[in-house]
Amino acid sequence: PTTAPAAQQVLEQVFGYPAFRGEQQQIIDHVVAGGDALVLMPTGGGKSLCYQIPALVRRGVGVVISPLIALMKDQVDALGAVGVRAAFLNSTQSPDERRAVEQALAAGEVDLLYLAPERVTVPATVELLSRLDIALFAIDEAHCVSQWGHDFRPDYLALSMLHERWPQVPRIALTATATAETAREIAMRLELGQARHFVASFDRPNIQYRIEPKNQPLQQLLRLIRTEHPGDAGIVYCLSRASVEKTAQQLADHGIAALPYHAGLDASVRANHQSRFLREDGIVMVATIAFGMGIDKPDVRFVAHLDLPKSVEGYYQETGRAGRDGLPSTAWLAYGLQDVVQQRQLIERGDGDPAHKRRQSQLLDAMLALCETVECRRAQLLDYFGQQLPGGRCGNCDTCLAPPEAIDGTVPAQKFLSTIVRLERERGQSYGAGHLIDILTGKQTPRVQQQRHHELSTFGLGTEFGEQEWRGVVRQLLAQGLIAVRGEYGVLGITEASAAVLRGEREVRLRKDAPRASSSSGSRSK
Ligand code: ADP
Ligand code: ZN
DSSP: OTTHHHHHHHHHHTTOOSSOOTTHHHHHHHHHTTOOEEEEOOTTSOOHHHHHHHHHHSSSEEEEEOSOHHHHHHHHHHHHHTTOOEEEEOTTSOHHHHHHHHHHHHTTOOSEEEEOHHHHTSHHHHHHHHTSOEEEEEEOSGGGGOTTSTTOOHHHHGGGHHHHHOTTSOEEEEESOOOHHHHHHHHHHTTOTTOEEEEOOOOOTTEEEEEEEOSSHHHHHHHIIIIIOTTOEEEEEOSSHHHHHHHHHHHHHTTOOEEEEOTTSOHHHHHHHHHHHHHSSSOEEEEOTTSOTTOOOTTEEEEEESSOOSOHHHHHHHHTTSOTTSSOEEEEEEEOHHHHHHHHHHHHHSOSOHHHHHHHHHHHHHHHHHHHOSSOHHHHHHHHTTOOOTTSOOSSBHHHHSOOOEEEOHHHHHHHHHHHHHIIIIIOOOOOHHHHHHHHTTOOOHHHHHTTGGGSTTTTTTTTSOHHHHHHHHHHHHHTTSEEEETTTTEEEEOHHHHHHHTTOSOOEEEOOOOOOOOTTOOOOO
16 A cells, blocks of 8 residues: 555654554555544554554644543643644633634644544534644544443534535544444444444453452452552442542552542542552552543553443453553452342433333343353453454453352252242232341341241251352342342342243253452451
């Protein structure tokens, strides 16, 4: 291709890299030649160069649409440092600053212009862009156009107008989120029907994936940090702001350099914590999922989840922030029965029509299947993205390193389900997991005695397991859709599928949870 030498030259002379990575060169050649592209590449794969180099090689300004306003200044500064004339327009600027950028644009002194999506379609911007030579439109974080996704931004929907208004200008949409379904939706909503698709391998071989039952979350997290990642930078994801605050405090109390980050914190505090995380060594950021998109810190050594992510896509994105430098890193998730109950309730209670809820349930089910699998985690992750792991086993995930035992859980499942059924039929009562387990394990608690539940025929019938093991069983029954969470108090009910189990027509396979590692510190959280 005639354009290749120019691109190669920019790669070496501007960015200082000797060679393209993966499909970068093909993508760049395609866009330089004026083609549209849809690029699916994991975090850290090198998406930026795919539009930056064509913007420099082609005539005119490359317009980059990005939702990450907080990062624009850093991106522009970094480009400036290597001599690329970059600028941004967003709501954080003063009118004077904006005017200066507009003048530079008019004078043809800008190679790359970063724009927030909400600015692109306003008449003043359209008019401004109309006076310019445009090299390309890059739509970063393109999955934000997906209404089903966790990062949906309504402003992205309007970006289809770019094609209508500037049909000759090539467009490149990029994302690290990559199910075939999301790709289809991006192509449809952004009118990228003619775009060539570039799909990189989503495997991140240097990340070790591990998922374990949550028993004493703080102790488990401390053990991970102290034994495997002392002094390392890491991210700990929690579901709620309150648990972010609490966990950050607890880690700090244990001498770990932890900082909280969530959308409820002051903008200045957030900016300060973010920049400390980026610039200092060994900071552990405890955050909600509000943190991380677009953060380019190469040496994040671990990503820990203390709560269950809502989807495999979200989980993959979040864990993908570990080990961008290619060095060994850990993606660790602890999850328990309560997570499943909570997520099911969140979906049930959330707004949205039944179709939306069904869809959220499917996303959660896929996440749960990943958690409960006895197969290679990586193979299952890749399979979710429609990709195959050669050999089927990676050798670098918990299930490959210590294959879990699968057991026949039909009888325990029947015991648990029939306890639910009996309580409902004989007493018209429903309960949460804790009390049901007390009944099965034959515990004479005040509630058992008060309700005369020791008279139930299933009382004390489940002594083959301890409480912790029963919680594992219930978690898996929930994950497999064999019990349902009902109502505000999270009581459990049976489902259509469980009827077959009770009739003995369906087997239940369970994963035997790894025996609880004895905590060397000896302390227990309960
Ligand atoms: P993404 O946007 O896909 O997450 P980036 O574009 O931020 O990834 O690139 C990730 C890292 O890889 C950056 O530090 C970038 O400078 C580096 N990188 C990208 N392409 C190359 C290349 N061809 N050679 C060396 N380093 C590269
Ligand atoms: Zn594996």
